[in-house]
Amino acid sequence: MELKLRHKPIDQVGIEERCARFKTRSIKTDAKMQGLKMALSMIDLTTLEGKDTAGKVRQMCYKAMHLHDELPGLPTVAAVCVYPEMVASARKYLGSSGVKIASVATAFPSGQTNLDIKLADTKQAIDAGADEIDMVISRGKFLQGDYNFVFDEISSIKEACGNKRLKVILETGELGDLENVALASRLAIDAGADFIKTSTGKIQPAATMEVTLVMLEVIRDYYFETGKMVGMKPAGGISNSKLALHYLIMLKETLGDAWLTNEWFRFGASSLANDLLKQLVKQTTGVYQSGNYFALD
Amino acid sequence: MAKKNDTNTWSLSPAPESTSHIRIDKKYDLFIDGKFTPPQSKKYFKTINPATEEVLAEIADANEKDVDRAVKAARKAYTNVWSKMEPKERAKYIFRIARLLQERAREFAVIESMDGGKPIRESRDFDVPTAAAHFFYHAGWADKLEYAFPAKKPKSIGVVGQIIPWNFPLLMASWKIAPALAAGNTVVLKPAETTSLTALKLAELIRDSGIPDGVVNIITGAGETGKALVEHPDIDKIAFTGSTAVGKMIQRSLAGTNKKLTLELGGKAANIIFEDAALDQAVEGIINGIFFNQGHVCCAGSRVFVQESVVDAVTRRLEHRMNSLIIGDPLDKNTDIGAINSKGQLETVNKYLELGQKEGFEMFQAGNEPPKKGFWCKPTLFKNVAQSSIISKEEIFGPVLVMQTFRTIDEVIDKANNTPYGLSAGVWTDKGSKIFNLTSRLKAGVVWANTFNKFDPTSPFGGYKESGFGREGGIQGLSAYLKFD
Missing domain, CATH: 3.40.309.10 (Aldehyde Dehydrogenase; Chain A, domain 2)
Known part of the structure; x- marks a missing residue:
């Protein structure tokens, strides 16, 4: 298909100033409690390692469902995020808990293979019980300017996903500048992405507030034009509560309260959960507890 | 924007900055010749918090006699002390004011927000740090005037009358006082009547800096006080920031005198x-x-x-x-x-x-x-x-x-x-x-x-046409407080 693609001018300095402004928001007492729980419920608890095993996945799934049983009233995380090979195990251990299974696919993390293999990868994950697919775009093709290729690839994967939700990973750390991030975001959305996601976590820098803001603004533009909502998932590098709360402030002020749910926003993170739990316990009891009180999975 | 979903609204809880660490006196006198002295007018006016309409303090209303006392004190300090002092010694006092302002930044920010109504985020992140930056910047120039204006033999002007507006009370006081002192002048400054408090706190701080008596005098009052200052015969220069209407009145009143004038007036950018x-x-x-x-x-x-x-x-x-x-x-x-x-x-x-x-x-x-x-x-x-x-x-x-x-x-x-x-x-x-x-x-x-409202002490600021003349900040701003052979 013919794409009318145009880089949207973005001023890096202006983006940085706006992000600094989000960080001046002071989140206290009730708002902090609510924010911490909300962040917890938005986590895609992730393990994406060569050494992943069913045993590792079993432990992570238990954690996803029982974040910190000492503290009643906690939500579960939104999903676990694993390789296709691990989806069946996750399905078995999560049962009917409501925690979703996201599977990376399409030759994650590089995406350097052909479409048939990517489709097979996707199909394998879905057949094994994945609820959501996190695909990677072909960054090489994108940087070559072969936008049609990238678009077609995303729409083919989207078709293969059927009614499963598709998250499209842009790997912004490889895209070079914010204008490319905006262009890739729009391209992914137009090609059918239900969510756009910053990073695989395998490349530095992973998610930053600046990159996330640019992507949120593309989502807002698309909403203004079509009335359709698209989700956002920053992944990698968000490891403490304060930063997570500032991301939520950014989300609220850029897109509005309607996005403040795990249906439309996710954190791709693993160590963030324990810091959120630590802060929640502090808010509840008034004292910090040592890291030893929070399980590592 | 999107469909309202009551289940996921998230509002910020109140996060007020504490006021427990600040001190506002019930009553403020005039800062003349290094001391707070009651006004000859015996009159005081109230200053209120515009966010609550509560009275914060009573402020002395300076009349012509008070203005005269202040100008005399400034003249004496100029002739006997400040104009004779080694420039690098002058610089030490200005540096000290800058550092004291940084140390007491929180207090100044809170009072600025209480007296003027501006958000604490701005007074904390912009007004107070920029005010301190102006003192630091100009302190550096005090002993380098010959280098700033080579072969022009810069000399101080004398006693400077300064009138500032209510929108950035502390910052405008700093814009005015810092270059005047660095150039070797002494000062009589009048803040706006709705926002005198941080200027008076600055007076306390300037007193604490040990600067010689009379170098900086801060007198409070409304338009009449300002008029008396402008018309005082022993003033060598007037620096005014405020409305174009008042600026025109000042210019008319100075016509035919030897007083120098800089005006920073309104705008419609x-x-x-x-x-x-x-x-x-x-x-x-x-x-x-x-x-x-x-x-x-x-x-x-x-x-x-x-x-x-x-x-x-x-x-x-x-x-x-x-x-x-x-x-x-x-x-x-x-x-x-x-x-x-x-x-x-x-x-x-x-x-x-x-x-x-x-x-x-x-x-x-x-x-x-x-x-x-x-x-x-x-x-x-x-x-x-x-x-x-x-x-x-x-x-x-x-x-x-x-x-x-x-x-x-x-x-x-x-x-x-x-x-x-x-x-x-x-x-x-x-x-x-x-x-x-x-x-x-x-x-x-x-x-x-691709930006807006960016300020820095090194950068000159000022207007064309009815927005005024003269510059503040940078070498250009410094030159407005000097005369050249």
Whole structure:
């Protein structure tokens, strides 16, 4: 298909100033409690390692469902995020808990293979019980300017996903500048992405507030034009509560309260959960507890 | 924006800055010759918190005799001490003031927000640090004047009378006092009557710095006090920041005297958004341009010109962004828009709101409901305004933005310059050559490109036409406090 693609001018300095402004928001007492729980419920608890095993996945799934049983009233995380090979195990251990299974696919993390293999990868994950697919775009093709290729690839994967939700990973750390991030975001959305996601976590820098803001603004533009909502998932590098709360402030002020749910926003993170739990316990009891009180999975 | 979902609203809890660490006296006298002394007028007036209408303190009302005492003290200090002091010794005192201001930054920020109504985020992150930066910057010049103006033999002027407005009370005091002292002058400064407190706290701090008595005198009062200062025969220079109307009166009164004069007056800045701009950042620039300090900014970007091809896109984003602004308690760390500085100013702003609607322009207001008590104005946008409307001609000095559209570069330059003012302007475009084209053709003292309301002590600030003359900041600002052979 013919794409009318145009880089949207973005001023890096202006983006940085706006992000600094989000960080001046002071989140206290009730708002902090609510924010911490909300962040917890938005986590895609992730393990994406060569050494992943069913045993590792079993432990992570238990954690996803029982974040910190000492503290009643906690939500579960939104999903676990694993390789296709691990989806069946996750399905078995999560049962009917409501925690979703996201599977990376399409030759994650590089995406350097052909479409048939990517489709097979996707199909394998879905057949094994994945609820959501996190695909990677072909960054090489994108940087070559072969936008049609990238678009077609995303729409083919989207078709293969059927009614499963598709998250499209842009790997912004490889895209070079914010204008490319905006262009890739729009391209992914137009090609059918239900969510756009910053990073695989395998490349530095992973998610930053600046990159996330640019992507949120593309989502807002698309909403203004079509009335359709698209989700956002920053992944990698968000490891403490304060930063997570500032991301939520950014989300609220850029897109509005309607996005403040795990249906439309996710954190791709693993160590963030324990810091959120630590802060929640502090808010509840008034004292910090040592890291030893929070399980590592 | 999207469908309202009650299950996932998230509002920020109150996060007020503590006031437990500050001290405001019940009553403030005049700071003359290094001491606080009661006014000969025996009169005091009340200063209130515009966010609560509660009285904060009583302030001495200086009459002509008090002004005379202050000028005499400044003259004596100039002749006997300050003009004879080694420049590097002068610098030590100015550096000391800068450091003391940094040490007491929190206290100054809180009092500034209480007395003037500005959000604590701004007084904490902008007013106080920038004020300290001005003292630091000018302290550095004190013993290098010969290098700043080579072969021009710079000399101090004498006693300087300084009158400052209520929008940035501490910062304007610093803009005025720091270069005057660095150049070797002594000072009589009068703050605005609604916002005297931080100037008086600065007087305490200056006294604590050990600077010789009489070098800085701070007297309080309203227009009459200012008039007495302007007309005092032993003043060598007047530096005024405030309204164009008062500036004209001062200039008339100084005609035929030897007194030097610098004026920094009103403005109605054009903030120009081209279709090739980074629109989201431009919207942020529009917000900062007009809603910073409730629009009580002489260089506020109060007229926004948007190229017709992107006017819908800009308007929608702007309204959306305005909806996320938080209006309320100036001491709350999350407040974006604080209180209007005084009842009088609120009446002025409201008059323009009525006028704009009467003129037939569509008004958009955003933000939460402001508190019941105090003086408040919601952030306001007038859309599709005409160049000939009163609201796009006169300075409103409040959180009120008027939006006009344009089609070509020449058209927007003509419209931007078609005003008696010329203090500042903003240009938003991704194209560098366009920026340089405009900066050379816009008749404004400051032109910001892809940003707005940026200040630095090293950069001169001042206006064209009825926005005044003379510069403040940088070497140019320093030269206004010197005479040359």
